[in-house]
Amino acid sequence: MGWYVDRVVPRIVDLALGGAEFDAIRARVCADLDGEVLEVGFGSGLNVPHYPPAVRRVRAVDPATAARRLAAERVAASPVPLEYVGLDGEQLPVEDGSVDHVLTTWTLCTIPDVERALREMRRVLRPGGSLHFVEHGLAPQPRIAKWQHRLTPVQRRLFGGCHLDRPIDALVEGAGLRLTALDTYFARGPKAFTHLFEGVATGA
Numbered sequence: 001m002g003w004y005v006d007r008v009v010p011r012i013v014d015l016a017l018g019g020a021e022f023d024a025i026r027a028r029v030c031a032d033l034d035g036e037v038l039e040v041g042f043g044s045g046l047n048v049p050h051y052p053p054a055v056r057r058v059r060a061v062d063p064a065t066a067a068r069r070l071a072a073e074r075v076a077a078s079p080v081p082l083e084y085v086g087l088d089g090e091q092l093p094v095e096d097g098s099v100d101h102v103l104t105t106w107t108l109c110t111i112p113d114v115e116r117a118l119r120e121m122r123r124v125l126r127p128g129g130s131l132h133f134v135e136h137g138l139a140p141q142p143r144i145a146k147w148q149h150r151l152t153p154v155q156r157r158l159f160g161g162c163h164l165d166r167p168i169d170a171l172v173e174g175a176g177l178r179l180t181a182l183d184t185y186f187a188r189g190p191k192a193f194t195h196l197f198e199g200v201a202t203g204a
């Protein structure tokens, strides 16, 4: 992982995805977590303050090891024990059927082989376990989608591989997960960057 992606992008993300609007979204996405949680794309730990006390342990996966410094204060203040267990959502170092929930926020846009990562998430979920997510991706409006396709090559270069035009709902279902809740909406900001998918999907 290059210096820019490992050190600079996490700082930009930490600033861009912090703040009250995103905090409120994070709080909703984390609200029903409990037991054993695996967070894929942990980044600078912006979800940590939102882990409910019913969470027993969080295992974190992210290739941006320099982001751990940005996360350090949040991790130290975490009400829940947290352990870094791996670097790549495409190859989770976690046993089959061993976690209650997987958490991803603004991460499925960036993982290179996102289909593989989602199949891995399904593999590690226990029967009845669930994926909780908020992700940005492809808007249903053709005019916005056209801009998302056009801007994605630049976005990928600037933001460590981030795609604007992934159809998150279809990708989740394509991995064999079943959506039990899904809300799609625009956050504040230019529409090509802010179309969100917020939801829950179960494994087997």
Ligand SMILES: C[S@@+](CC[C@H](N)C(=O)[O-])C[C@H]1O[C@@H](n2cnc3c(N)ncnc32)[C@H](O)[C@@H]1O
Binding pocket: 013, 017, 040, 041, 042, 043, 044, 045, 046, 047, 061, 062, 063, 064, 067, 087, 088, 089, 090, 104, 105, 106, 107, 110, 111, 112
């Ligand atoms: C836009 S940031 C979001 C960070 C964090 N989830 C948040 O909500 O603030 C995308 C994250 O995905 C991580 N990422 C990139 N490739 C990954 C992979 N193969 N497996 C897991 N995480 C990955 C990046 O390092 C980065 O931390």
